[in-house]
Amino acid sequence: MRKIFFPFLCFGALLSCSDGDLEIETIDFDSVTLDYCSDPTTDAKNILFKINESESLILELQSGVLNNGVAGETVTTESTVPGQSQITYRVFSDDVDSDYFCSDIPPAQPTVIDEVEAEDGSVIIETIVDPDDASSFLHTISLSGISFVTDNGERITNIAISEFGEVTTNVPD
Template structure:
């Protein structure tokens, strides 16, 4: 009899709690990979989870140090971005009655569906964003066609002494001819580079400041009007460039324009951590949950063109 009575009590308790609402206890998203929407220096970072529970977590914020470009949060990998959560900068957790579409947070006007079942909004916390810069191609950091390991990455080899190591330098020898132009590919295979040596002095052209060995540095085998060694005007009738023809040793003695702009592709990984995060249920009970340290997630930008001036590495 007692066993039957206890079973009835448990059944009544479960029935009274099952009103369709979802009680949040952990907000465990496992440091997710975040998506981003927003314009100018106002962004929304978010993660959508359409599994057993339809739920989202988002961070809406503005900061003058954010990038104004779409798809880029920040390119500042030297300093962290820190701000307090308030009425303008908010973490919002929601559960829904059905699956959440991927563009849910990118609409100017919030969609009418899915319906929000539960909402928790931050009432306190400090956000810290730490960003690192990363090569788009980890095997060829500067995209010049020469693998980074072959460019002395381990020793920071800097052939032209401009302060930019070869593995980040699109013109390794500083002759104003891009490294990619000074190499070839065996059988047209981009994974099998070969390195021409025009003057056969043992130094491949992409590392040789005087490619044809005529005593005139490649970058000076130009004219005042056409200072790009690869300009068509610096070819003879046979299509030979001055800088690759040892029979032409005419030197331009004027001032050269600026060297090649050293622009390479990078991506930026931003880790978002919130300390002393407090979230308040917007339902009738105003329940609060808190986290001493909450790892909100990581956002990875798309490819970003970055110009490295001489005497810098990043």
């Protein structure tokens, strides 16, 4: 009886394996450099992104959230996700570079395999006068409480993206 049952057990184990669906285990962009296509401004939406080989994390900051700051002070601004700003995680079919985001017409390859938008959290921006250039403001962008939920309802909990990066804007004349 055991000799007959064992092959059925092995066959059942093979059938129960993953069908190849993409499973996102970790989102880690802390060591990846922040990039953008056009210099960030204080009066428009800003698209900032990080690329980690075949993955990207895209931050669309609401218009005006990068404020002009106050000389000698640290100004902290908060933007809610997804209400005011949006964070999107994408997985591509192959490695991607900034040309994908900065081209007027995105290239056909690589293709987007999976895309997940953040459902909760906030973007916190601390603004100071740039210590290396008094004609610029330095904006340090951090993420707090970011929550991604996949299409099948799975919450991505292993997220290493607390500090998103720094950008500068010009001090107005």
